[in-house]
Amino acid sequence: MTAIDMIKLMNRTPFEPLEIRLTDGTHIHIEHPYEIATTPNSQTCVVYVDEDATMRIVSYRNITEVVTPSTAG
Numbered sequence: 001m002t003a004i005d006m007i008k009l010m011n012r013t014p015f016e017p018l019e020i021r022l023t024d025g026t027h028i029h030i031e032h033p034y035e036i037a038t039t040p041n042s043q044t045c046v047v048y049v050d051e052d053a054t055m056r057i058v059s060y061r062n063i064t065e066v067v068t069p070s071t072a073g
Contacts, residue, residue: 003042003045006038006060017032018067020047028056030047043060044057
């Protein structure tokens with residue numbers, strides 16, 4: 001997973017919710033594209049994980065899989 005890959009997922013129309021799976025077994029659910037931020041050359045993304053705007057910085061090297069409704073099996 002790279003920043004460019006994530007940007008492509010964020011910009012899909014219509015947006016599909018994402019589940020980011022990390023190397024430590026954590027799953028992060030993204031319901032809306034504004035819940036995640038990154039830049040094209042970044043090694044990380046910022047994910048807002050709660051309604052109270054708690055944020056988490058996620059390294060792309062720790063992402064094992066990104067699942068969307070169309071890729072879920």
